[in-house]
Amino acid sequence: METRTTPRSCLAALEAADTLTELQECAIKLRTALGVDHLVYHWISVDGEQFGFGTYAPAWAQRYQDRDYIRIDPVVLGCFQRFRPVDWKSLDWSSRAARDLRRDALAHGIGNQGFSIPIRGPNGQFALFTVSSTCTDPEWDDFTGTHQRDLILVAHVLNDKALQLRQGRSPQPTIQLSPREVDALTFLAMGYARSQAAEILKISEHTLRSYIESARLKLGALNTDHAVARALTEGLIVSGGAIRDAKGDWPGRSVAQTTDPATALAGNH
Amino acid sequence: MIRYLYGAELRSYPALRDAMHRDRATQFHDRLGWNVNVDENGGECDAYDGLNPLYVIWEPAPGVHGGSMRFLPMDGRTMVTDHFAGLLDCTIDSPLIWECTRFCLAPDATVKVAGILMLAGGELMRGHGLTHLLGVFDARMIRIYNAIGAAPQVLGSSGTGRDRISVGLWPYRPTDRLRVLRRAGVSSDVSELWFRRAFGRPVTPPLVA
CATH class of the missing domain: 3.30.450.80 (Transcription factor LuxR-like, autoinducer-binding domain)
Incomplete structure (x- = not known):
């Protein structure tokens, strides 16, 4: 049956x-x-x-x-x-x-x-x-x-x-950012200005700065850009930029990597 | 019209957003005397507004706030899991249940506005395949919900008198829709249009021949 x-x-x-x-x-x-x-x-x-x-x-x-x-x-x-x-x-x-x-x-x-x-x-x-x-x-x-x-x-x-x-x-990542610290750095990593990020998160710019500052200290970073970069490499926040060179995992990926993207597309032209 | 707006989208509607927060201050701070934050512009705001929730707002005229409520899915951070878990026998973490908080009516709103918001809640359940809405509300709201024929199933309460706060569930029942539409005074087509404007797809999938 x-x-x-x-x-x-x-x-x-x-x-x-x-x-x-x-x-x-x-x-x-x-x-x-x-x-x-x-x-x-x-x-x-x-x-x-x-x-x-x-x-x-x-x-x-x-x-x-x-x-x-x-x-x-x-x-x-x-x-x-x-x-x-x-x-x-x-x-x-x-x-x-x-x-x-x-x-x-x-x-x-x-x-x-x-x-x-x-x-x-x-x-x-x-x-x-x-x-x-x-x-x-x-x-x-x-x-x-x-x-x-x-x-x-x-x-x-x-x-x-x-x-x-x-x-x-x-x-597990050894550094733990609070949800608000993650939010603040994520929006900065996405290219938002501090004022825009504060508005989206519905907090004052002053409060936003305090989240960025506490995240910076946890990450041992020298400035905000450094903190964003470290959070990205530590995988604590999400953004497109960090992914490009990272090792992902996808079934069949090793096969695909040996295939030239140009040839993969060729059949459709 | 009924607007379905995420927190991030509210930026584009500053007058409506500010009016909503002001009316929330009037309802929750001034009238109910809840211990809520009111900012320097006279608006009420809490941590959950920062989580990019989905707002349903009744906008009787452009930029005018007639009533509103706020939704977050129960599989993420919510007011109920943070503050009212003690009122529940079990943990609720289904992605098919959304929490509804800050159900607010403008000071001059009629009971019809409550009906319109209930309609929108039903459309969200139908359109997004939800099984239930979960609400946090005070004793006065229970009377309003009863008056519009949408009595919640109360799961637990704390406090007494007008300070009594309850957590309750509204199950999705397809058969409720006609009655809710009639009570809200809104036609099915108009409600569909508002939903489609917000979500880019119909609340009821059309039948394919």
């Missing part, structure tokens, strides 16, 4: 998975169960690295990193500012860089529709869970409306799994 794979049954398999390979297998099953083109978990730089798994071609994962797309990706920026799922078409794709990314992603078969769920773990950990596909707007609205609850639950299980996996790998 044939048993149909459903998102719910995949959830049970996910709960039982405890290696990256098993998670990767679950991701592939889940993609089939949902009938989408791609399904990806992407943890952004809790310790200066990108870490993820899913069904994107390794060549695309590598290209995304090589091109430093994370700095301009409207999905990452949009999710960072929100806590509910984000439909890609509700984001601002008007900048030249964003349009180029979109064109490149389409050429790599990512699909014209996407739905990303931001996830936050302890110590400001930030990750995205994304499904993408090729279909019309009404079809996609119907899909996301039907499945979003399951997708949110899957996103959180995946993140718990990822946290467990990482714990075995890297030691």
Whole structure:
């Protein structure tokens, strides 16, 4: 007798998975169960690295990193500012860089529709869970409306799994910044002026300075720029810039690294 | 119109933002006598406003605050987990439950505004696939919730009289919507439009042929 794979049954398999390979297998099953083109978990730089798994071609994962797309990706920026799922078409794709990314992603078969769920773990950990596909707007609205609850639950299980996996790998950071110190340095690292960061965090500039100062002392930094740089390298805050040269982990990555990005794209021209 | 705005987006609506914080000061500090922070501009603000929460604001005319409330998901830092965990039998950390705090009505608001905010809360649950909203409220609000037919399931309370503060749950029930729309005096289409303006997708997915 044939048993149909459903998102719910995949959830049970996910709960039982405890290696990256098993998670990767679950991701592939889940993609089939949902009938989408791609399904990806992407943890952004809790310790200066990108870490993820899913069904994107390794060549695309590598290209995304090589091109430093994370700095301009409207999905990452949009999710960072929100806590509910984000439909890609509700984001601002008007900048030249964003349009180029979109064109490149389409050429790599990512699909014209996407739905990303931001996830936050302890110590400001930030990750995205994304499904993408090729279909019309009404079809996609119907899909996301039907499945979003399951997708949110899957996103959180995946993140718990990822946290467990990482714990075995890297030691806890020895420096602990408070949530407000993390906030302050994160906004500075994103290029906001002190006044803007203070406004976003709804605190006075004076208070913001005190957070920056306490973070600076904890980090043993000479000035604010130094503190931001140290927080990035220690992986205490999230920003696109730290990731470029960091060692990430992605199934199939070693294969992709030997592939020239130009040849990877060649088939689409 | 009903606005759904994240904290980071409020910057673009300074008049509305300031009016909301002023009305919150009037309600929570002046009228209820809660021990809350009021800044030099007469606005009430707390630490959770700094966590980029989602605000639902009733804006009867541009820049005018008619009523509002504030949401944070229960899998992150919330007022309930920080301060009211003792009122609950268990920990609630589901991403499908959002905390609703600072439910505030402008001084001249009618009970209809409370109905409009309840409608928005329902649309959030429906549109974002939530199972429940979790609220922190005082005794007076329970009367208002009862009056608009949205009585919460109270999980726990502390204090007495008008200082009594409770934590309660509103489950998502698809069948409530028509009644809530009628009470709010808002048509389904208009509510859908407000939701779509904010989130770029419909609250009810259209049926695909």
